Every structure is written in structure tokens, then in C-alpha cells.
Amino acid sequence: MFAFCRSLNLTRTVISQCCAAADVSSQPLQASALCRSYVRKFSGSRYNVPPSAEFVSRVSGIPTMAKLPYQETADGLDAAFVGVPIDTGTSNRPGARFGPRQIRGESAMLRACNSATKAAPYESLMVADIGDVNVNVFDLKDTCRRIRETYRKIMSAGCIPLTMGGDHTITYPILQAVGEKHGPVGLIHVDAHADTSDMILGEKIGHGTPFKRCVDEGLLDCKRVVQIGLRGPGYSADPFEWSRAQGFRVVQAYECWFKSLAPLMAEVRAQMGSGPVYLSFDIDGLDPAYAPGTGTPEIAGLTPSQVNPAGNTALTGANLLFEMLCVLPNVKYY
Template sequence: MGRYVPHDSLESPRFSGVRTFMRLPNARDLPNSDAVVVGIPFDTGASFRAGARFGPEGIRSASHLLRPYNPLQGIGIFDHISVTDFGDIPIVPGYIEESYEAIRRELEVIHRAGVVPIALGGDHSIALPELRAAAAIHGPLAIVQFDSHADTWDSYFGKRYNHGTVFRRAVEEGVLSPQQSVQVGMRGSLYGASDLEESRRLGFEVMSTQTVRRLGPEETVARIRERVGESKVFVSFDVDFVDPAYAPGTGTPEVGGFTSAEALELLGGLSGIDLIGGDVVEVYPQYDGPAQITSLLAATVAFELLSLLASVKKANVEQSGGTEDGLDH
């Protein structure tokens, strides 16, 4: 069959229809998909504001503004990959470990089918079951984490599972390879110097906001690409990477961050990496105001991740001299 593509917004208005991501079909047809967008409406792991459970809904609504051609990458996404909106994973509100198991179970099925999931969060604690599911199929992963917080505490209020401990747990469980991983954009006040030193001790490369600004986007991207090398890569984008002037609708905002344009430039520079999954997390629509600017940022980040997948698919087909009629599962 043909590719799954969005509804044609030149035939039906973008403000109409059911709110799926970019107006894609709501389908769970993994054999005929290259990638799926999946909602994970979980926020029990949050430590300050609550409400990221409404993030997938807000991101999907804002995504109807997006068009299928990405001028930064020079690619029409759906000319090269078949994508559906997979719907939401049925988490268990208030119960993090039960929700983790539900998330892992569903995402592992997606990875096993050779399909790349792009998740809409949800707070950042969802990254742990995402990584568990991906590593079960692909082995330990490299992560590129765009964030203002390292999320490598050992515990918070004596609890091991929340959005501040997720990447420490991932290293301990062996689902991440920290020597191929990088945390980009760290900034803001800390409980102590050890907050970031723990990340380095675990093996991550830590690039603070000040470091990224000193290096500039080209050198930052070069450092990221050198770090991940040929590894299977998971990209995790916390919207608090961006300054709250551009992304107010988040759970733990930190001033002094990046613009939306700077964030998209860094993401676009990752073209060609072996992306096997990604997410955009910590969107709180109730703090976003009527303009939906944080939701639109998050939708555009997911759009950029799909663009990276489409670029790789296009390059692989061109290199092999084949056609894109079939799916590469």
C-alpha cells in the first residue's frame, strides 16, 4: 500500500478534523509505517508544576499549523516516510512503575516492528521506559539530551523514579551508553555543584548553555556528532531547553536559555545520525497562554525529528539506487 500522509490542507482547512499530529491518520498499522507519533500523557514524575499529561493534546492541536515540507532540511517528509499518529499509551495515573511497564510494553512492540516512535510527553520521567523499550531491541543507546537540567539525581524525596532521576537510572540499568551520550544546554540554579558533576561521573559529556554559546551552533553540532558516532541514537528534547520567553508552558522553566530558532538549528544539524527514537517532553498547555507557543515549539521539534528520519531514508535509497515504494523494516 502507499504511504500514510497527512490530510491535504489545500482541500480541507487545517482548523477542521480530529486533532491528530499534523493531521496524520490515527492508525496502528505498524507493517506499513516507518515512524509513529505516540502520546504519553503522564506527569506523575513531575516535581514542581503538574499538567504535562495534557501535553500530547496541546502539541497535536498546535501541529495542525505545520506543513509537510521542511525548508531547513530541504525535504518533503512524507515523500519519503510513512507516518501515523499511534494515539496515546494508556498509562496509570498516579502510579509510575505501572505506567513505566505499560509504556515499555507498547513501545517495544513498535521497535520490534522496525518502526521509529516519536513520543509526545508527558514529563521527562517517561524517557526511562522509552529507553528500556528501545534498548531491548537495539542494545544500549547514545542519547542527545536537549535540556536545562541533567536529571541524574539519585533520588528525590527518597524516591528513585521521577523526572529528576531518569538518566541516572538509565545508566544503571545499562540501557544508555553514557560514553556516547551528551547533555546539551545545562543551566540555572542547582542544589550543589554535584548536580552536574554526577552526570560527568556517570560518563556523560555535559555542555552547558554557556559552553554552547561560546562554541556556536556549528561547533556544538560537530561535538555532538563526534560524541555519538555511529551509535543508535535517541534524541530527548525537554522544552525547558528553550528560554521561557519562547516556551513559558513548561514545568521547571529556567531563564537564560535558547531561542526557538537556535534550538531548531541545533536539531537540524543532526541530519544523518542513526535515530531510532525520540521525544519532546515537559509541555504544560495551561501555562502556555492563548498563543500556544510552547505547544507549537514542541510540535515543530517532533516535525524536525521526523525530518531527520526522512533525510536518512532518502539518502539510503539514493545510495542503493532503489525506490521508496516499500518500507525498510
């Protein structure tokens, strides 16, 4: 599961991909004067810039996200990559706890500029890898508490988190922290599943329940919620009825087949308006032919060309996160 929260105006429209639909409001990001004045190695830039594979071997060094510098907190950062390595909330195949580690390893393939959109995020934002939430692999509720407390600190630093999961349970405590700062937010949710169950096997917290819990607690602006790529057999004739009843826009996978998603994303952009938006991309939104490492595969999903990443499951995740970084406010475009 990959996600980010934006709370500022988007300066450029990129509507050919699901990741570029978020559009949010108000003040420009600020990094600390210390970070702004520090000249980074390999680039001569005042920002953190990943070392180029033209000069530094990809297989060398500590595998941080995109080979960016590591720092312990979000202080002074415009955006931060953070891992939440849990799969305690999953009901099918485990293994997502290793997601952040694998994504970081594959992210060595990333480069500094987006050749499709001409975005150059490392020339305009201070970004670093701040490591992982110290989760409790034996206690899901305690893990949610730890996630919530970590994200409170990230949000209080004025930093936008770019999250590597981890199963989809993590969305609930993250949105609790986001809601404390921004109030109800819009949601762009790309997934095979709606994740709106009230209870699974007697438990109210798990990877199939986060958005039900978020609605219960008033964390979502339900008129600004869209779920894209939903599919598969359900427990009832219309498994997405509850979502529609809340005011969510539901776009099932078959509505995305054999077509450009640019018109859809233009509509989603208009629906999001100028308020804060949270983007959540579950890797099973993609067809499992392209991302077989998911815990709950559903056939007939989205294709990489519709969401702009490519590769195996971890490499796809790394590219998705790079695309999210590229559409943050104040990113430089050539």
C-alpha cells in the same frame, strides 16, 4: 518532553540545530507491502501525506498529529507519533499530561516540506499517529510498565517512535524497551536539568531521575552521551559532576549563548559515531520566554533559532517533532 530513537544511518547532515545531531546504524527501514501500495487521498502518494491547508481547512477533522491518519498499531510504519500523557512524576507545575493533546492541536500548522533543509519526509516514509499509551494516572510505576510494554511492540514492529510527553519520567521505560532491542545506546539530551538524581522525596522514579536509572541498568553507552543546555542553581557547587564522572559530555547553556551551534553539533555527530542514538528534548531546554508552559522553568536557556522551532509551547513541541521526523534515515531531500 519530546524524543525519538534512531537505529539507521543518517543520509544527510543538518548540524545547525540540536534536533539534527543523531547519527545511527545499520539496515534500511521497510514498511509493509500493503502500506507501500495503498494510494492516499489528497496526494496520490503511496505514503500517508497530511492534507494541505490549501485544500482542507486546518480547523476541520480529528486532530491527529499533523493531521496524519490514525492507526492502532505501529505495524507497517517507518515512524509513528505516539503520546505519553503523564505528569505524575513531576515535582513542580503539573499539566504535562495534556501535552500530547495540545501538540496535536497545534500541529495542524505544520506543512509537508521543510523549507530550511528541503526535507520531504512524507514522500519517503510511512508515518501515522498511533495514539497514546493508556497510562495509569494514579500509579507511576504501573505507568512505566505500560510505557515499556507499548514501546516493546513499537520496536518489534521496526518502527521509530516520535514521542510526545508527558514529563521526563517517560524516558526511563522507553529506554528500557529500546535497550532490549539495541543494547546500550548513545544519548543526545537537550534540557535545563541533568535528570541524574538518585532519589527525590524518597522515590527513585520521577522526572529528575531517569538517566541515573538508565546508567544503573546499563542502558546508555556513556561515552556517547551529551547533555546540552544545562543551567540553573544546583543542590551542590557542581550539579553536573556525576554526569561528567560517567563520561557524559556536558554543554552548559552559557556555552551556547550568542553563537551558532553548528560547530558543536558537528562534534556531537562525530561523538555519536555509527551506533544507535536516542534523542530526548525537554521543552525547558528552551528559555521559558519561548516555552512558558514547562513545569520547571529555568531562565537563560536556548533560543528557538538554535533549535529551529518557533511559537507557543505546544506549537514549539509540534515543530520539534517535525524536525526530528525530517532527519530520519531515508528521508527524501529536494
